[in-house]
Amino acid sequence: MMNIKNMILIGSGCLFLYSCNSNEETAATDELKTPKIEVETDDVYNSEEYEFILPRPYTLVTSFDKVGMNFEASRMNDPANVDQYSTDGMQLMNMGVFGSDLVYAITNNQPQHSIMYFNAIKKLGDKIGMGRIFNEEELATRIEKNIADEEKMKDLLIDLDEKSQEYLENNQMRMLAAIQFSGAWIEGMYLATFDIEEKDQSKLSHHLVDHMSLLKNAITGIEAYEQRSDQLSDILADLEALQTQFNNFESLKNTEGFPELTREEIETLATDIHKVRNKITSK
Amino acid sequence: MKYLLFALLVIISFSVVGQDQFIEGVKVSRSELKKKITTNDLSYEGCKTTYFQYRDQVQIRGVEVATFLRENYILYFDGTYADHKVSIAFYDKPEDDPQRIMLYEIQNISGKIKKVSMHEITEFYEAYGGNPEMLRSIYIDYIIKKGKPNRGAVSLALGY
Numbered sequence: 001m002m003n004i005k006n007m008i009l010i011g012s013g014c015l016f017l018y019s020c021n022s023n024e025e026t027a028a029t030d031e032l033k034t035p036k037i038e039v040e041t042d043d044v045y046n047s048e049e050y051e052f053i054l055p056r057p058y059t060l061v062t063s064f065d066k067v068g069m070n071f072e073a074s075r076m077n078d079p080a081n082v083d084q085y086s087t088d089g090m091q092l093m094n095m096g097v098f099g100s101d102l103v104y105a106i107t108n109n110q111p112q113h114s115i116m117y118f119n120a121i122k123k124l125g126d127k128i129g130m131g132r133i134f135n136e137e138e139l140a141t142r143i144e145k146n147i148a149d150e151e152k153m154k155d156l157l158i159d160l161d162e163k164s165q166e167y168l169e170n171n172q173m174r175m176l177a178a179i180q181f182s183g184a185w186i187e188g189m190y191l192a193t194f195d196i197e198e199k200d201q202s203k204l205s206h207h208l209v210d211h212m213s214l215l216k217n218a219i220t221g222i223e224a225y226e227q228r229s230d231q232l233s234d235i236l237a238d239l240e241a242l243q244t245q246f247n248n249f250e251s252l253k254n255t256e257g258f259p260e261l262t263r264e265e266i267e268t269l270a271t272d273i274h275k276v277r278n279k280i281t282s283k
Numbered sequence: 284m285k286y287l288l289f290a291l292l293v294i295i296s297f298s299v300v301g302q303d304q305f306i307e308g309v310k311v312s313r314s315e316l317k318k319k320i321t322t323n324d325l326s327y328e329g330c331k332t333t334y335f336q337y338r339d340q341v342q343i344r345g346v347e348v349a350t351f352l353r354e355n356y357i358l359y360f361d362g363t364y365a366d367h368k369v370s371i372a373f374y375d376k377p378e379d380d381p382q383r384i385m386l387y388e389i390q391n392i393s394g395k396i397k398k399v400s401m402h403e404i405t406e407f408y409e410a411y412g413g414n415p416e417m418l419r420s421i422y423i424d425y426i427i428k429k430g431k432p433n434r435g436a437v438s439l440a441l442g443y
Contacts (some may be wrong), residue, residue: 047333050345050378053441054350056329063352067330158327210351213419217347 048174052217054181056161057099058154060188060211062107067204069191071108076101077187077281079120084283088128089225089232092176093280095124095164098185103157104191111148118143125164133163178221179232182239183280185211185218190277194269196263205261206267209252215243231279238276245272290292292430309334309436312361316440317397325357325442332359332438337367337430344425345378346439351419354441356401367430367435369393373404374422375413384411386421392437 060068077097085091102117115126125131134140139159146152168177189211193209196204222228222236246252246269251259313330320327333344350356362369368391376383386407389397405415425437 047335049343050347051331051333053329053331053349053439055349059328059352154326158329162329183303210419213351214349240329259415 011209020054021086052178052220053215054156054165054177054217055185055187057096057184058103058157058161060184061100061103061191063211064188064192064207065107067199067207068110068194069104070195071104071110072194073110073113074190075194076104076113076117079116081121081281081283082123084276085124086129087229087231088176089179089222090280091124091128091231092179093235095121095128096180096185097187097277097281098112098124099157099180100184100187100191106147106150109148109150114147114153115144118147121160130164130167133160133167136163138162149161165208166267175224176220176265178217182218182222185214186277186280188275193266193273196266196270201263201266202260205266206258206259208266209259212243212246212269215239220241235276237271238279242269242272242276244267284364303435305434309438310363313438313440316359316396316438318362319359319443320357320440323357328353328356328441328443330438330440331379332436333425334434334436335427335429337433339429339432339436341428341429343368343378344427346423346425347377347420348423348439348441349420350401355443357442358399359440359442360389360392360397360399361440362395362397363364363436364436364438365393365427366433366435367393368428369435370426371437372424372426373399374424375408375418377422378424383422384408386411386412394429 044085077094079098081094085094098120102114102121105111105113105117122131122134125134137159139156143153143156143160146156164180165177168174168180172252189208192204192207192211206210217235219239222232222239225232228236249261249265249269251261253266309332313332316330317327330345333346333363335342335344348356348358360371371389371392372385373387374383374385386404387399389399401421404421405418408418423439427435
């Protein structure tokens with residue numbers, strides 16, 4: 001009888017020991033376990049049947065390097081706007097927008113602006129509930145210290161992006177990473193479509209056509225977020241209209257090789273992109 | 284009955300701890316892949332882990348990678364945490380396109396790490412008469428063979 005009691009005690013002990021170990025983690029990741037955004041999804045560690053590797057803001061913005069993007073501070077979303085985004089979807093989307101603005105400032109050697117945009121991202125991160133990622137491995141301190149060093153920032157932004165995606169995955173919000181990506185994507189396209197007349201039309205066309213292939217992923221990501229606000233639904237409709245408009249361009253319909261957009265088509269596309277982007281960043 | 288209760292407790296304890304070790308192991312393998320890329324003088328772009336549960340039937344999981352953003356991506360796959368056979372097939376178009384062409388194949392990634400360059404993939408595409416300029420994304424299918432109902436994972440890291 002004693003033996004059986006002992007065995008039950010040992011068995012319970014195994015569970016207790018595991019739960020103690022697990023509790024340490026739970027305490028440390030308390031904030032991670034209580035995300036402010038609530039979304040119903042499947043098992044975190046069981047991937048969807050189809051997934052997409054989301055390009056980072058750094059990759060999206062710097063891939064336009066060959067086209068040229070003159071720095072103009074007023075083109076970026078004003079960091080003061082950070083307080084006006086009240087819904088989860090719009091906060092995440094503008095986190096993506098600020099992410100691309102931060103890259104735009106860093107790659108144009110604008111440390112003052114870079115720190116402002118980093119602070120805007122941090123503030124939105126706090127609002128969303130992922131504030132603690134900035135404290136992990138002193139990430140925020142390292143970013144602030146190296147904000148003027150593009151090479152170091154390239155790696156630190158990857159760390160920041162991985163931690164933010166990991167946060168969303170760990171909290172069953174994987175699909176929301178696509179909303180953040182959508183914001184970064186539209187801001188990259190927005191910044192690249194200024195001064196059209198000064199740019200090499202052929203190169204610009206090539207990059208725009210390439211980047212437009214990512215729009216379907218942005219649309220899919222927003223569509224998957226069922227609790228989207230009316231504002232986000234409105235933006236989704238605009239993005240769908242943008243896709244339709246693009247698919248109907250004569251240059252796309254009448255080519256067998258790589259399509260080259262006409263100046264008029266580039267301008268139409270730019271106007272539509274600017275319209276959607278301004279809707280995203282406005283209140 | 285009491286022995287059964289004890290056995291159950293022990294099984295539950297070990298399976299929970301084992302699951303935790305699985306996730307931690309995958310995290311370690313992801314950082315190892317990152318290290319592999321940076322020590323090979325490449326820039327690290329990111330990593331995606333596809334998680335699955337082996338079943339008594341073949342299943343497919345897909346990952347799309349936009350390839351136009353960098354000159355020449357290098358893809359690293361890690362199948363250390365895939366106990367049973369997983370094949371990897373690369374295509375030029377998504378699953379629902381009947382005209383898609385298979386560009387490359389890894390017969391079995393289970394227990395292995397493999398490196399594939401975009402150059403190898405586009406070479407094949409050109410041989411089929413495709414224009415690599417038009418290949419903006421590649422579509423990767425993980426063909427997960429039948430196996431004991433354990434968890435599995437394959438990680439894909441991108442470098443350039």
